[in-house]
Amino acid sequence: MASKLHQLKAKAAQASQIMANQGNAYYKQLLEQNKQYIVNQPTVEACQELSKKLFYTRLASIPGRYESFWKELDGVKHIWRNRRELKVEDLGIAALFGLELYGWFCVGEIAGRGFTITGYYV
Incomplete structure (x- = not known):
């Protein structure tokens, strides 16, 4: 567990270093590309x-x-x-749409609760 925490800290430090070096250039480039939207x-x-x-x-x-x-x-x-x-293709599309709705609402709700079924953290 300690090694994973050390790896995570190292990755965070690396990302922070990259942002410190390249963040300003990215910011300027982003503003330059979208200058028509700036008041x-x-x-x-x-x-x-x-x-x-x-x-x-x-x-x-x-x-x-x-x-x-x-x-x-x-x-x-x-x-x-x-x-x-209806054709089989149309029914298949409807079934996929239903599965997608299930994924967005039900599975998304479970993920939002921290992957707990009852909503309580164990």
Whole structure:
């Protein structure tokens, strides 16, 4: 156990050294690549304006999302009405989708609890 802790400390020190040497260059490169998104005068007013733009842009996109939702729901209703005509491939895709949902929600919940089934740490 002590050797693993020593290895972990060594790896952390190595990562820290790399970040100290190359972190500044990476930071500058990242800012240079994304300079079109940087506000020249980052004042409180500019930040509030950007926040309002984001909020109202999201608000304006609700009707389009609403329409898309109902189109998707109509498609699901159509598939459900014609479920006797489904192919094996379609059923396989649906089964994989169900497994993916199970993985995201159930297994993710277990992982979030520290891989305990009951939620208590032993």
